[in-house]
Amino acid sequence: xxxxxxxxxxxxxxxxxxxxxxxxxxxxxxxxxxxxxxxxxxxxxxxxxxxxxxxxxxxxxxxxxxxxxxxxxxxxxxxxxxxxxxxxxxxxxxxxxxxxxxxxxxxxxxxxxxxxxxxxxxxxxxxxxxxxxxxxxxxxxxxxxxxxxxxxxxxxxxxxxxxxxxxxxxxxxxxxxxxxxxxxxxxxxxxx
Amino acid sequence: xxxxxxxxxxxxxxxxxxxxxxxxxxxxxxxxxxxxxxxxxxxxxxxxxxxxxxxxxxxxxxxxxxxxxxxxxxxxxxxxxxxxxxxxxxxxxxxxxxxxxxxxxxxxxxxxxxxxxxxxxxxxxxxxxxxxxxxxxxxxxxxxxxxxxxxxxxxxxxxxxxxxxxxxxxxxxxxxxxxxxxxxxxxxxxxxxxxxxxxxxxxxxxxxxxxxxxxxxxxxxxxxxxxxxxxxxxxxxxxxxxxxxxxxxxxxxxxxxxxxxxxxxxxxxxxxxxxxxxxxxxxxxxxxxxxxxxxxxxxxxxxxxxxxxxxxxxxxxxxxxxxxxxxxxxxxxxxxxxxxxxxxxxxxxxxxxxxxxxxxxxxxxxxxxxxxxxxxxxxxxxxxxxxxxxxxxxxxxxxxxxxx
Numbered sequence: 341x342x343x344x345x346x347x348x349x350x351x352x353x354x355x356x357x358x359x360x361x362x363x364x365x366x367x368x369x370x371x372x373x374x375x376x377x378x379x380x381x382x383x384x385x386x387x388x389x390x391x392x393x394x395x396x397x398x399x400x401x402x403x404x405x406x407x408x409x410x411x412x413x414x415x416x417x418x419x420x421x422x423x424x425x426x427x428x429x430x431x432x433x434x435x436x437x438x439x440x441x442x443x444x445x446x447x448x449x450x451x452x453x454x455x456x457x458x459x460x461x462x463x464x465x466x467x468x469x470x471x472x473x474x475x476x477x478x479x480x481x482x483x484x485x486x487x488x489x490x491x492x493x494x495x496x497x498x499x500x501x502x503x504x505x506x507x508x509x510x511x512x513x514x515x516x517x518x519x520x521x522x523x524x525x526x527x528x529x530x531x532x
Numbered sequence: 533x534x535x536x537x538x539x540x541x542x543x544x545x546x547x548x549x550x551x552x553x554x555x556x557x558x559x560x561x562x563x564x565x566x567x568x569x570x571x572x573x574x575x576x577x578x579x580x581x582x583x584x585x586x587x588x589x590x591x592x593x594x595x596x597x598x599x600x601x602x603x604x605x606x607x608x609x610x611x612x613x614x615x616x617x618x619x620x621x622x623x624x625x626x627x628x629x630x631x632x633x634x635x636x637x638x639x640x641x642x643x644x645x646x647x648x649x650x651x652x653x654x655x656x657x658x659x660x661x662x663x664x665x666x667x668x669x670x671x672x673x674x675x676x677x678x679x680x681x682x683x684x685x686x687x688x689x690x691x692x693x694x695x696x697x698x699x700x701x702x703x704x705x706x707x708x709x710x711x712x713x714x715x716x717x718x719x720x721x722x723x724x725x726x727x728x729x730x731x732x733x734x735x736x737x738x739x740x741x742x743x744x745x746x747x748x749x750x751x752x753x754x755x756x757x758x759x760x761x762x763x764x765x766x767x768x769x770x771x772x773x774x775x776x777x778x779x780x781x782x783x784x785x786x787x788x789x790x791x792x793x794x795x796x797x798x799x800x801x802x803x804x805x806x807x808x809x810x811x812x813x814x815x816x817x818x819x820x821x822x823x824x825x826x827x828x829x830x831x832x833x834x835x836x837x838x839x840x841x842x843x844x845x846x847x848x849x850x851x852x853x854x855x856x857x858x859x860x861x862x863x864x865x866x867x868x869x870x871x872x873x874x875x876x877x878x879x880x881x882x883x884x885x886x887x888x889x890x891x892x893x894x895x896x897x898x899x900x901x902x903x904x905x906x907x908x909x910x911x912x913x914x915x916x917x918x919x920x921x922x923x924x925x926x927x928x929x930x931x932x933x934x935x936x
Contacts, residue, residue, distance in 0.1 A: 375719065376719075376722070378728055380713060395586070395590055396586050397586060397587070398586045398587050398716030398717070398718055398719065399587075399716060399719070400586070400587040400589040400590060400716075401587045401588050401589055401685060401686050401714050401715075401716050402713070402714050402715060402716070403589070404587075404588070404589045404686065404687055404714065405686070405687050405713065405714035408687045416589060416593070416619060418592075418593050418596055418597070418619045418620050419619055419620060425620075426597060426620075429593065429597060430597050430599070433590075433593060433594070433597065433599065438589070438590070438593075476584075476811075477582075477584045477811045477812060478811070479811075480811030480814065481809075481810050481811035483811075484809055484810075484811060503805070503809060507805075507808075507817050507818075510816055510817055510818070511816065511817070511818045514745075514816055515816060516808070516814045516815055516816055516817070517808045517809060517817055518811065518814050519814075
């Protein structure tokens, strides 16, 4: 059987590369979606045998719900009975790949599909130097710390005053602290 | 920063000092963030890294694969994992509740207007019942229009069952009258704006955020559905708890102290700052502050209780309330003896009491309590004197014995 795959990824470049790699490996990529698409509508329309989704997307929980709705919807990879699944799932997790598969796809095909996705995500990461989910929190924190240091230096602010400055700006512009911190570092313009 | 210290000599020495714990970007992850950033973990000899996961599924995978030592979880998740209903069958347990309440139900501006028009009397009540929604459902059906769509956050979630409880109480059949979905909290506001969703039940800060964006109207908070109902727990794998009992106990002590610290509203505002400033919650800071403090105009509905009223005690009857909801909607098909055994395994007041004794904290002497009996504060006998308990009313005046 040809396995019909849906890719859900917020990064178009990476998801295009994954589509090519999966096609080369004999899979039929039915469509690509990002997290702002209506997954219920897409899943019902294209009826994929498998979904590859960026593990950092909150929409995984939507797929979990669909998996609970019935046999025709793909189930999370961690549920597969195969003995080697935990190792493969662990590798996939560290590469930022999550997979959902209907029960009747052969285990060898699942392994092959997931390995293609892992390789594709890792190649993209090596190329772009993108961050894993865990690194994102740390990177946000570092950005905020750097913006505070810059404000403290430029205005002779205390640390608390620097935070309050960021907070006030965030409030006025309906932004997050991290977004304001990025703007501060990008512009060097810290005049209110 | 907060270097791990040697714990007091009368406490058992943790078998491990380096731990990775999982959380989701939600207000009620505050006890974990506070325990780390304010040094409570360090006081108990623990060097903790917090992993912010994007989805409950990701957090479940991390726990089942052993990548996480413990995590913030929805109350039903340890049970679902133990029974093999959620992911790979993996026994898990919880010995501490992180918070009570914290969710709310929000509808789109368009649905709010329809509800106003259909049944102004029902909409004038407080709390707002789903009766006006039932009227809109009838009108739409008569006009041949499609079913309204409501979302919660995960199949094994408190939100799903609180939403169903509210709907059914107002005469809406959630399975026949609506299309129910799961949509992650960071996406609900935009889906409401896009018209893909008509309403949802999620935790803070995501209701307050939608209200402040004027994407929708908050109808009712979870305290008005189940007053002081259980919301999130701290969970570990059963095998992990057996292998590292002193470590688990040290984590519980640190979380208990963090929760006690969070009891004051000034501290909760400070916690809001920690979550925004340290990169855990990428949401406008005033939204987090308002929803944490329970202040603002209008006042947020989804305010968490982190410690008072024996909030952290793992009531076996709290989880039983959720399993009875699952049974009500035919989501749980296990025999009573199996369920009873599972509740005993998954909820561990005995471990909570050890940690509380270490700190000299008070706790209840019983493991089960009824719900729906108290409209306001009441006194419960505790190990160190009476405990001031909160009201425990259920919407519609329902009583629940706490047993199956």
